[in-house]
Amino acid sequence: MASETKQISMAASAIALRGVRLFLSASRAAAARRPAPPPVAKPPRKKPVLPANKLPQKTLEQLLKTSKFNKNELEALYTMYRKLVAAAQAAAPAPVIGQPPLKIEGIDQNTFRDVMHNTFDLVTEETIVDRVWTTWERGAAGGEGALKFDSWVKGLSVLLRGTEDERRNHCFAVYDLNADGYITRDEMFLLLKNSLLKQPGDEDPDEGVRDLVELVLRKLDVDKDGKVSPEDYKAAVEQEPLLLEAFGQCLPSRRHATAFLKTLSTKQ
Template identity: 75%
Template sequence: MSEKKQDPQVSMAASFIAMRGVRIFLNAGKGATEKRTSPTRSRRTKAAVPGNKLQLNVMEILLKNTRFAKNELEALFLMYRRLVAAAQAAAPATVVGQPVPKIEGIDQNTFRDVMHNTFDLVTEDVVLDRVWLTWDRGANGGEGALKFEAWARGLSVILRGNDEERRAHCFAVYDLNGDGYITRDEMFALLKNSLLKQPGDEDPDEGVRDLVELVLKKMDVDKDGKVSVEDYRAAVEQEPLLLEAFGQCLPSKRHSATFLKNLTIKP
């Protein structure tokens, strides 16, 4: 979506919010243990935090498969470790005799917090859930927690991806059933919470259906009633604003730049 020009005071405020998000990310472990059940009813074990140092073979792979430099990957790994440790510490305590659940990676709640607080991805739940589900997990696949390699690859796409990578990311988010098309029903599901409904509307979804038809007219290049990958690419190349037509799934340039600028700052 296009960004509106702001006056200097608004821009400074927005930058402050973005930098605050980065600090939240960098200090993700603070305050994570405040909410607990009674210690007499629970047993906790030491959290299994990822190793202190990024393995050389993983570093070499990510240097080839991402757009991050060595020092940036090291900083990302430090953040990753803190996020995992915070999630493990915040896991609900269990009844005595039951094992404490292990979170081996970035879980969905942590992912949501980072997307909201660090990258200001304020979007509909259905879109954010799809961002989570489509994040490339490599050989592991599935919906489980994100290991560091998957985390770094995903951040590389949303922060420094080229046009094709960004289009592929957005299309995968919008293709709810993964069949290679964005249909009317999928558009409706993505857009139905984005419009304000007026009191007394006989058919509150009518405006959404009208919007779907309008967007479909713009993006359905071959006029077959649905948007294919090729349709989407052609439409976005002609009108870049259509990249996130069905909901925000990429950070703004401002928030991306702020995060990357502070990436190598050690706490």
């Protein structure tokens, strides 16, 4: 009976934690089909050229091994990626006179934020969305902070079809603000303070956040050392899955993930 009561208490606490976060409604972006090229009766004889929007074969083969997308889905993602990059380039500020135009080699942060909000319904706090951006691999060949195609695919692979371990590691990395391998009291305070509604007339709203931090810490800090390690987080989430996103939404809902994957399968 004590074990049962403890499990009920854990679930109720987890639900309460999720209840203090802001969840707004966001519209799902509809996928547009590419118009078919007009027929040409007698095309001129010339050497075939690889279409600009064709996913390179080497990249395709690599991502088939390292992501959870099939060939058709990867080609659809590549078409989408090129459109997002083109949109980012079009929205870039005008260059200084005499200087070459700014060339964005990948998905920039503003475009990434728009996709997370509008397509995947990540209508969470900007701190969380910025952390999601920071945790996606960009590497030495990733351009000036932009997401290259392989990083874009690998990140989406975790968000949309990740294993329990991959999704948990993703959330932990988002919450670990200074990337030192632990979620500390200070990090919890910043994350929860940004997510709570500020009530008018509160003399010391920070005090309520501190109380909430202590509540969360008691649930997540399994080894009681005053901070949450990856092992603590894993043990707590396995016992109560609702604690996975205790500090803010950083994964798309199943409904939006399913809808997005469906658009990939319908792209021509």
